[in-house]
Each structure stands twice: as C-alpha cells, then as structure tokens.
Amino acid sequence: MKCRFINKVGWDKKLVNESYPWVEKQIVHRPKFSPFQSALRDSLIDTGVSPYNGFTYDHIYGTKVGGTIFDRFGRRHTAAELLASGNPDKLTVLVHATVQKIVFDTTGKRPKVVGVIFNDENGKQHEAMLGNDVQSEVILSSGAIGSPQMLLLSGIGPKDELQNLNISVVLNNPFVGKGMIDNPMNNIFVPSNRPVDVSLIQTVGITKKGVYIEASSGFSQSNSSIHCHHGIVSAEIGQLSTIPPKQRSIEAIQAYVKSKRDIPVEAFNGGFVLTKVGSAWSVGELKLNNTNVNDNPTITFNYFSHPYDLQRCVEGIRMTIKVVQSEHFTNYTLCKKESMEKILNISVKANVNFIPRHANDTTSLEQFCKDTVITIWHYHGGCHVGKVVDPDYKVLDVERLRVVDGSTFTESPGTNPQATVMMMGRYMGVKILRDRLGRLAGI
Numbered sequence: 001m002k003c004r005f006i007n008k009v010g011w012d013k014k015l016v017n018e019s020y021p022w023v024e025k026q027i028v029h030r031p032k033f034s035p036f037q038s039a040l041r042d043s044l045i046d047t048g049v050s051p052y053n054g055f056t057y058d059h060i061y062g063t064k065v066g067g068t069i070f071d072r073f074g075r076r077h078t079a080a081e082l083l084a085s086g087n088p089d090k091l092t093v094l095v096h097a098t099v100q101k102i103v104f105d106t107t108g109k110r111p112k113v114v115g116v117i118f119n120d121e122n123g124k125q126h127e128a129m130l131g132n133d134v135q136s137e138v139i140l141s142s143g144a145i146g147s148p149q150m151l152l153l154s155g156i157g158p159k160d161e162l163q164n165l166n167i168s169v170v171l172n173n174p175f176v177g178k179g180m181i182d183n184p185m186n187n188i189f190v191p192s193n194r195p196v197d198v199s200l201i202q203t204v205g206i207t208k209k210g211v212y213i214e215a216s217s218g219f220s221q222s223n224s225s226i227h228c229h230h231g232i233v234s235a236e237i238g239q240l241s242t243i244p245p246k247q248r249s250i251e252a253i254q255a256y257v258k259s260k261r262d263i264p265v266e267a268f269n270g271g272f273v274l275t276k277v278g279s280a281w282s283v284g285e286l287k288l289n290n291t292n293v294n295d296n297p298t299i300t301f302n303y304f305s306h307p308y309d310l311q312r313c314v315e316g317i318r319m320t321i322k323v324v325q326s327e328h329f330t331n332y333t334l335c336k337k338e339s340m341e342k343i344l345n346i347s348v349k350a351n352v353n354f355i356p357r358h359a360n361d362t363t364s365l366e367q368f369c370k371d372t373v374i375t376i377w378h379y380h381g382g383c384h385v386g387k388v389v390d391p392d393y394k395v396l397d398v399e400r401l402r403v404v405d406g407s408t409f410t411e412s413p414g415t416n417p418q419a420t421v422m423m424m425g426r427y428m429g430v431k432i433l434r435d436r437l438g439r440l441a442g443i
Ligand SMILES: Cc1cc2nc3c(=O)[nH]c(=O)nc-3n(C[C@H](O)[C@H](O)[C@H](O)COP(=O)(O)OP(=O)(O)OC[C@H]3O[C@@H](n4cnc5c(N)ncnc54)[C@H](O)[C@@H]3O)c2cc1C
Pocket: 097, 098, 099, 100, 141, 142, 143, 144, 146, 147, 150, 293, 376, 377, 378, 379, 404, 405, 406, 407, 416, 417, 418, 419, 421
C-alpha cells in the first residue's frame, strides 16, 4: 500500500486494503525476471538504494521488484477485464462512444446534471439521460486530460476561458484545468556490445532523494523504426507534451528528424536506466483550443520550473550514472566502465525530443535534465480535490456529477500510478454502493 499517499488523500485504509487485492488477484502477475532487470537490482543495492525488499506491491524505500500486468505467457491484462466482475444484466458498455458534453438543468439553485450527449462510431449523436431518482449520477473518468476537457466543454471552468470560446457558462470555477503536473523522466543510456533481452520496468529503486530509478531494455528493429523503449517510443508518440506547442517550429521538427538519424547504433542493443522525479512540484495548465472534443487541448506542464524538481533530477542522474557504471552492468553488457561525460554524451543523443541541445549538456547535469526530459505518461491533475471536486469526488456546487480518475490527484501515486487508479475505481464503486444502500435503508 502507498501509505503516505493514502493518508494524504484521506481514503479509508480498510477499504483501500480490500480494493488493491481485488484488482491484483484479477490482472496483476509476478514478472518473469529478466537479466537486465537483475543487473539493475544488483547495481541499485550496491549503489546504496537499500534495503532489498524483494517482490512486493508495497511502496517502500529501497530496491524492489514490482507486479506486472503481463502474465507468464507474455499476455497483457487490462482494466477492461475487471468488468467481468460486474452484473451483465445491469451493465451496458458502449466501446466506441465519445462523450461530446454533459447536459445540465440550470433552472434550480445549483446546476443539476440530466445526462450526456455522445457520438457513436459513425458520428451519430445520442443522448443518455439520467433517471429521476436521487441516486442517479454521471461519473466522469476520462483521465487527467479528458476530464478537465469535458468539464470545460460542458461549461464548468474559468468564466473568461469559456466565454472566449462561446461556451455557455454553467459554473464559474477558475480551477478546472489548473494544477496539471507531469513527472519528468530522464534516461541514461546503457551501451552494449551485443543485443540484450527485451524488458519493461520490473525493478525499481525508491530513493530517499525523491526519485525513482527504473529501466527498460532491448529493442526490436523493423525498417529502421524503433520499438519498445520508453525514451525512444515516447519521443515518437508522447514527445509533443515536453515543449509548449508554440515552440514546435519547423526547425524544431527538422532537428527532431535529424536527431533520430543520429541515434547511435549501440542504441539498438543496450537499454536505458531512467530517473523519474517522484512527486513533481512544477505545475502547469490545460486549456481548450476549440469546442471540438476530438481536438487535443493545449497542456503546458512547465517541467523543472520549480527548482526542487531540477535538484532531484540532478541527484537522480548522479545516482543513475553510478548504477550504470557498476560492474553488474559492465559485466552484463560487455562494455567497459565509461566516464560520466561519455555516458552523458551518448545519452543526450539517444534521448529524442524537440528540445534544442546545449554545448554544456555533458558538463551540467541541470542542463542535461532540462534538455533530455521526456514524459513517463504519469500526468495528473486538472480537477483537484477541494478545488474542483469534494473529498467524495462530487463536483463542487453541482448536483449529480463526480470525477473519479487521475485528474483529481495532486501527485502521482507509487512508482507507477495505474495500480492506484484502478484501486480507486473499485474503492469508489464500493463506497458509492454502500452510500446508496445506506440511503435506501434510511441510515
Ligand atoms: C503510453 C503509456 C504508458 C503507460 N505505462 C504505464 C505503466 O507501465 N505503469 C503505470 O502504472 N502507468 C502507466 N501509464 C499511466 C497510466 O496508464 C495512467 O496513469 C492511468 O491510466 C490513468 O488512469 P485514468 O483513469 O485517470 O485515465 P485513463 O486510463 O486515460 O482513462 C481515461 C479514459 O477515458 C476515455 N475518454 C476520454 N475522453 C473521452 C470522451 N470524451 N468520451 C469517451 N471516453 C473518453 C479515454 O479513451 C480513456 O479510455 C502509462 C500511460 C501511457 C499513456
């Protein structure tokens, strides 16, 4: 259990302790341990990230091996499988439905949700309306990008921003879309003289410096495209979030394409050891560009705008370099122990993003952090508790609407958040059912 986080959000510990195993039993597995991950484990312990806590779901200082959603046959399991526990007679799942907006009755004292408008896969519009009983409600779980976006599109948000887009204001709440946070990730490249096994994150070092050290390794190549690694893949699919859209000039995109050509050939063999800043303090915001739900909003995370994030990244990179230089890795990858400058130099090239490089990338760890930052996709915020929703995740000053997802977090839980987000789904489901039963029984 992620104790500090659970205390901070004020969840009922007993129900939390029942809800994690409910998820874990259905879709979480013990990983088949790969040699690259063993090298990381041994290097972390030798570098002082101790004690070794073995295989555990607990988030505790030291080095550990965590659970995975890949089973021993390599099959991936997902949150969708948890639906199997539901009662199919009471459940309708519309897989290709895209909600366009939430509809309100604004004639009363407070806006009251009456339903949602959604489009099917053919673009045909439908309405799903709530029943009249007091227990009916809409629960928004569109994630840290989708939920603030949906509230804004539906008229809940900063009045000026809504009016600029001619959206009728249902409720002026200046905090919707604010407090967006993404944990910065920076990679240190581990060169290898031979192809290494493909592995995703299994081992993690949870340091007292506030950074988590994890790794992924091995690549499959086809037609010179690169698959599988966090850093490079994120460069291809997630990179846009690392710089403000206005800075995405033609030159920046050309530099990106060129930098892809410059990826050293060793990058196809080795792996990466990554540093994630645990609880990021730099904060950004999300704003709509238009009223089309299919268009991405603009999100600025302002990576490293808070000096504490930069300080922790530097600490993390320093530790990570020691980890990569340890004999566990050099023996395993058949590479000699390289100097810090050489490791940074190759890592600068192997990390791909749109951010222009600087001459001092290999001599200033601060510059290295800023120039090679990428996302680990653990972004959260936009609908914080106390600002947009109450502690029961009910949208403030609105009736019959909740937000239950990562948009309500002020920090990303655990080393990787999805276990806690899924647990939260079960937790809130049970809590809402209990409340309803209590109400029915007149308690
Ligand atoms: C590429 C990638 C890799 C990741 N890897 C890991 C990992 O290894 N481990 C880990 O712990 N975490 C990982 N994460 C993070 C993790 O997936 C998220 O933290 C988690 O899924 C957040 O859950 P959520 O419920 O808040 O939002 P989501 O899981 O994003 O769920 C939101 C859902 O709402 C849907 N939606 C949005 N808008 C609408 C709309 N208008 N109408 C209908 N549906 C809508 C979306 O399609 C989505 O299905 C990864 C994330 C990404 C993107």
